[in-house]
Amino acid sequence: MSHRFTDVDAVREDLSKVDYLCDPGLAGVVYLADRLDKPVLVEGPAGTGKTQLAKSVAEMTGSRLIRLQCYEGLDEAKALYEWNYKKQLLRIQTERDADVAWDDISDDIFSDEFLLARPLLEAIRAADPIVLLIDEVDRVEVETEALLLEILSEYQVSIPELGTMEALQVPLVFLTSNNTRELSEALKRRCLYLHIDYPSMEREKEIVLAKVPDIAESLADQVARVVRSIRRLELKKPPSVSETLDWARTLVLLGVQHVDAGVAAETVNILLKYQSDIAKANKELATVDGLDA
Amino acid sequence: MTVSETDIPALPVEAGDPLLDLLNGFIAELRAVGIPASLTENLDAMEAVKHVPLTDRDTFKYALAATLVKNQAHWKAFETVFEVYFSLRGAQYEIAATDLEDADAADGEIAAEGDRGSAGDMLSPEELAEMLYRALMRGDAEMLRAAAREAVRRYAGMEPGRPVGGTYYLYRTLRNLDLEGVLERLMEAEQHTEGDVDDFDLRLRRDEFELRIAELKRQIEAEIRRRLVADRGVEAMAKTLRKPLPSDIDFMHASREEMASLRKAIYPLTRKLAARLVRKRRHGRAGPLDFRSTVRHSLSYGGVPVEPKFRHPRPHKPDIMVVADVSGSVAAFARFTLHLVYAISSQFSKVRSFVFIDGLDEVTSFFEGTDDIAEAVHRVNTEADVVWVDGHSDYGHALGVFWDNYADDVGPRTTVLILGDARNNYHAPESWIVKAVRQKARHVFWLNPEPRSYWDTGDSIVGEYAPHCDGVFEVRNLRQLEAFVDRLA
Numbered sequence: 001m002s003h004r005f006t007d008v009d010a011v012r013e014d015l016s017k018v019d020y021l022c023d024p025g026l027a028g029v030v031y032l033a034d035r036l037d038k039p040v041l042v043e044g045p046a047g048t049g050k051t052q053l054a055k056s057v058a059e060m061t062g063s064r065l066i067r068l069q070c071y072e073g074l075d076e077a078k079a080l081y082e083w084n085y086k087k088q089l090l091r092i093q094t095e096r097d098a099d100v101a102w103d104d105i106s107d108d109i110f111s112d113e114f115l116l117a118r119p120l121l122e123a124i125r126a127a128d129p130i131v132l133l134i135d136e137v138d139r140v141e142v143e144t145e146a147l148l149l150e151i152l153s154e155y156q157v158s159i160p161e162l163g164t165m166e167a168l169q170v171p172l173v174f175l176t177s178n179n180t181r182e183l184s185e186a187l188k189r190r191c192l193y194l195h196i197d198y199p200s201m202e203r204e205k206e207i208v209l210a211k212v213p214d215i216a217e218s219l220a221d222q223v224a225r226v227v228r229s230i231r232r233l234e235l236k237k238p239p240s241v242s243e244t245l246d247w248a249r250t251l252v253l254l255g256v257q258h259v260d261a262g263v264a265a266e267t268v269n270i271l272l273k274y275q276s277d278i279a280k281a282n283k284e285l286a287t288v289d290g291l292d293a
Numbered sequence: 294m295t296v297s298e299t300d301i302p303a304l305p306v307e308a309g310d311p312l313l314d315l316l317n318g319f320i321a322e323l324r325a326v327g328i329p330a331s332l333t334e335n336l337d338a339m340e341a342v343k344h345v346p347l348t349d350r351d352t353f354k355y356a357l358a359a360t361l362v363k364n365q366a367h368w369k370a371f372e373t374v375f376e377v378y379f380s381l382r383g384a385q386y387e388i389a390a391t392d393l394e395d396a397d398a399a400d401g402e403i404a405a406e407g408d409r410g411s412a413g414d415m416l417s418p419e420e421l422a423e424m425l426y427r428a429l430m431r432g433d434a435e436m437l438r439a440a441a442r443e444a445v446r447r448y449a450g451m452e453p454g455r456p457v458g459g460t461y462y463l464y465r466t467l468r469n470l471d472l473e474g475v476l477e478r479l480m481e482a483e484q485h486t487e488g489d490v491d492d493f494d495l496r497l498r499r500d501e502f503e504l505r506i507a508e509l510k511r512q513i514e515a516e517i518r519r520r521l522v523a524d525r526g527v528e529a530m531a532k533t534l535r536k537p538l539p540s541d542i543d544f545m546h547a548s549r550e551e552m553a554s555l556r557k558a559i560y561p562l563t564r565k566l567a568a569r570l571v572r573k574r575r576h577g578r579a580g581p582l583d584f585r586s587t588v589r590h591s592l593s594y595g596g597v598p599v600e601p602k603f604r605h606p607r608p609h610k611p612d613i614m615v616v617a618d619v620s621g622s623v624a625a626f627a628r629f630t631l632h633l634v635y636a637i638s639s640q641f642s643k644v645r646s647f648v649f650i651d652g653l654d655e656v657t658s659f660f661e662g663t664d665d666i667a668e669a670v671h672r673v674n675t676e677a678d679v680v681w682v683d684g685h686s687d688y689g690h691a692l693g694v695f696w697d698n699y700a701d702d703v704g705p706r707t708t709v710l711i712l713g714d715a716r717n718n719y720h721a722p723e724s725w726i727v728k729a730v731r732q733k734a735r736h737v738f739w740l741n742p743e744p745r746s747y748w749d750t751g752d753s754i755v756g757e758y759a760p761h762c763d764g765v766f767e768v769r770n771l772r773q774l775e776a777f778v779d780r781l782a
Contacts, residue, residue: 008345008352025355028345032356035344036337043365141572179365179561181568188363189333195365222497229500234556261493276668285496 004034004061004129004172020049020056021199021206029194030057039152039173041137041188044196046178047240051135053196054174058131063172066126067133068119070140079147080157082116110161120151124167131172137187138177145187148175152190201228204244212248222259223248230271230281239271247271261286316342319378322531323361326370327538330361337361350379366539366558373518373536378527380519418469421447426475429505430482437505441512444470449517453524459534462517463510472506540772544626544742552625558771559629563636566775570640580606610642611708611735611781616695618713619679620650620686626742627712628670629771633778634710635660635669642706647699648673649691652681655699686716688754689723696726700733707734708781711762714743715755722754728761739765740777 005011012027030053033040042050058065068079076082088109095105117125123132134148151157155167175191177183199207205224208215223244231238239247247270256263265282272278316339323330330338338360345356354375362371421443428436445451448469449462479502483495522530537543539558542551586602594600615634617627631646638644638660645657654677659669681690703709709730731737739762741748741755749756759765768774 008349024351025358028352028355029359032341032344032359036340038337040359041363179565181565185329185331189331191363192337192359193363194359195368225497225501228504229497232500259493264493285493287492287496 005031007031014060015056018056018059019210020052020060021203021210022053023199023203026053026194026196029192033172033192036192037155037170039175039191040194041175041177041183041191042194042196043177043179045198045238045240047242048196048198049241050174050176050196051133054131054133054176057172057174058133061129061131061172063129063131064126065131065133066119066123066171067135069135070137072139072141074140074144076147078118079120079144080118080151081121081159082118083110084114084116088114112162115159115162120148121157121165123171123173124151124155124157125165126171127168129169129171131174134173134175136178137175138180138183142184145184149186149190152187198231198238199241201225204228204241207241208245208248211245212252215248215252216257219251219257219259220248223251226259226264226285227271229285230268233280233284235272235277235280236274237272237277243271312342312347313339315378318527319357319374320361322374322378322535323371325532326374326535327541328362328364328367328370334361334363353379366561369554370536370538373534374531376515376518377522377531377534380522418447422470422475425470425509426478429475429479429502429509432501432505434508437509438512441509441516445513445516445520451517451520451524459514459517459521462521463514466513466517467510472509476502476506540775541770543769544629545622545769547625555629555771559632559636562771562775563633566633566779567637567640569779570637580604610640612643612704612706613638613641613645613781614699614703614707614709614734615644615646616653616691616709616711617646617648618650618686618688618691619648619674619677620684623712623714623742624674626740626768628674630710630712630740630768630774631660631673632670633774637778645702646673647695648677648679649688649694650679650681650684651687651690652679653691653694653698654678685718686713687720688713688715688717688758689721692723692726696729700730703730703733705733705735708736708738709734710781711737711739711758712742713739714741714753715739715748715758716752717754719752722757724757724761727758731761731763736763737761738763738777738781740768740774741765742769743767744769 005014008024008028008031011031012022012024015022015027015030029040032038042053044050054067055065057063091109091114092105115121119132123130137145137148152173155170156164158164175187198204201224204227205220208220208223209217212220227239227244227247247267250267250270251259251263254263254267264285268278268281272281320330320335320338338357341356341360342353345352347353357375358368358371362368421440424436425440425444427433428440444466445462448466450465451462476499480495480499483498518530518534521534537551539551539554540562542555544555547555580603583602583604587598587600590600590602591598613634615631617631619627627648634641634644634646644660645655646660647653647655656673656677659672659676681687681694711727727737739755739758743753745767747753755765766773766777768777
């Protein structure tokens with residue numbers, strides 16, 4: 001079995017080529033996922049680039065991205081496979097007059113032709129390299145999680161009528177979770193765990209520089225600093241990376257060269273979405289004394 | 294991009310291998326801390342370290358973390374264990390018999406950095422302070438590390454073989470460095486050097502410096518840990534330096550840093566608890582058998598009750614009354630409990646809260662109409678009128694006030710939670726009130742943040758109240774608190 005990456009540094013460099021800037025830890029886990037053929041469970045606050053990680057890995061390896069968006073009520077028919085019932089009926093009806101034995105028909109209508117592959121099955125049946133993204137896995141019920149276990153540990157799907165389908169290639173699997181509930185031990189045990197937190201000030205500045213065209217370095221630096229200071233407050237919803245980028249773009253559009261208290265107060269509603277958070281941030285940033293004072 | 298297996302020199306890990314032994318000890322220690330590392334995860338970790346270069350310490354660490362630690366709240370505990378087991382060791386980390394040791398790498402860097410004497414000399418306190426100041430000013434990570442190393446050498450007064458934990462040395466080092474003063478000095482310099490700084494800029498810089506100082510503290514702590522481990526060995530120190538998981542931190546003895554991690558831990562905890570309770574409600578759908586409806590539906594099957602019908606369940610939503618002691622050491626416990634109860638208040642039909650020391654005051658209004666529970670809790674601490682005479686706990690009087698003013702509101706749907714250590718300062722217990730309240734209420738529970746073995750010692754009179762409660766629980770940490778609230782809802 002060949003591998004996708006040569007070493008950890010290569011992963012990091014390749015990721016930065018597709019504009020995904022990451023820490024060595026993250027690159028290391030992606031590298032291990034490939035080496036150990038294990039799925040990666042990515043957790044962290046909203047808007048820190050969990051989904052983007054899977055997309056970027058797909059882009060850098062030139063793989064096809066197959067995405068399964070989880071939601072409450074997701075079931076086998078939507079995640080794994082479904083029999084094409086209408087087509088099966090049609091088949092039976094066309095055979096009605098002909099003299100065909102029952103066994104032939106029943107074998108026939110439970111064949112590949114009548115199978116509708118859903119994302120999970122599609123991912124393991126594909127011949128080309130695949131990155132499978134199972135997004136927001138914490139939204140499904142605990143019972144539904146069990147659906148994932150077979151594919152995550154063995155890379156196979158068992159269909160009673162057809163038997164077990166094994167993967168033609170081992171896909172790189174990313175599961176993301178917003179941590180709204182505790183995932184089952186069985187699921188966690190099968191995965192490598194990666195927690196993506198808010199980036200450091202320096203990293204965030206690089207991200208702003210990479211993603212926001214025409215931004216001056218001094219402004220990017222200030223943006224990253226202000227966001228870091230805001231994140232230190234105890235807020236209901238600290239600003240995410242995507243909100244930082246929105247804010248930086250706004251500042252560029254407004255032609256702001258230098259963020260001062262006035263500008264920050266006027267535009268902080270882009271970073272923060274709760275009135276109580278906005279009030280708190282404005283109050284805090286207006287004082288010189290730090291949090292520890 | 295694609296390479297074959299043979300391109301990578303794999304590290305052979307075999308039985309009897311020192312690395313394997315070290316990893317085994319490491320994982321045993323993780324389990325001792327409370328991190329649930331299973332056997333398969335253990336094997337995964339062994340497999341993972343084969344694929345990463347051992348020389349790259351960071352990658353090695355993340356490889357272990359990715360396979361063994363599947364919960365972000367456990368990260369800090371993991372990191373501590375990792376530092377103990379896989380710290381850099383060598384002669385320069387040993388605790389010197391005299392502090393005037395030969396130059397080590399740190400001194401070399403310092404000498405290169407500035408104009409201070411020869412590499413072998415010990416820095417004077419003034420020079421060290423100056424170096425620290427400059428490192429913090431510039432945010433120079435290398436220099437900061439060197440300063441931390443030097444500060445520990447100089448101030449911690451570490452003696453080989455002495456069985457004390459790291460906290461003592463940390464305290465000694467920090468006391469001598471006077472970081473508050475350094476911060477003031479840094480801010481002063483910022484104010485004067487440049488002309489056009491406004492308050493906003495200053496605030497940002499202050500944040501920057503505070504973070505650098507926090508980093509310095511971390512470095513100092515790491516340095517002390519390294520030296521302790523070098524001195525007394527991994528096994529001995531792993532136990533001493535063990536950091537509890539956030540859900541195991543004792544409310545009554547939490548340090549400032551631990552309090553911060555508790556506050557951080559409570560948000561995800563309440564969110565998960567709420568999600569779980571909603572699910573519990575929704576799934577426990579089947580009520581008792583509805584006989585009438587079953588018979589009615591059996592008619593369509595010729596009187597055979599094929600399809601049993603069930604009543605819609607009416608989930609019991611209790612009224613909650615929280616009566617919390619907020620004096621001194623139990624205040625933190627009361628805060629977290631109030632926080633948790635209000636965060637899931639949608640699970641209760643009504644929540645009212647009262648706080649007391651020797652007087653008692655209703656604080657329900659602080660929580661109504663605000664979505665910032667932390668702020669409300671803060672207001673409880675500052676605004677509630679809880680002192681009657683001297684500000685020492687008097688359960689008897691506080692309960693008396695409760696009985697006089699609010700007893701009428703206690704009904705058969707009310708669950709009363711009394712929070713406190715029942716250390717009554719030898720006042721009259723007035724336990725008849727608890728008994729009377731229980732007769733009116735659905736349940737009366739008492740939550741005590743003290744370990745069970747301390748109950749009824751000294752002026753603690755839990756035993757006086759306990760017979761009149763439906764249950765007395767020891768709730769010392771978030772884990773126990775969560776378990777209790779889970780049962781309650």
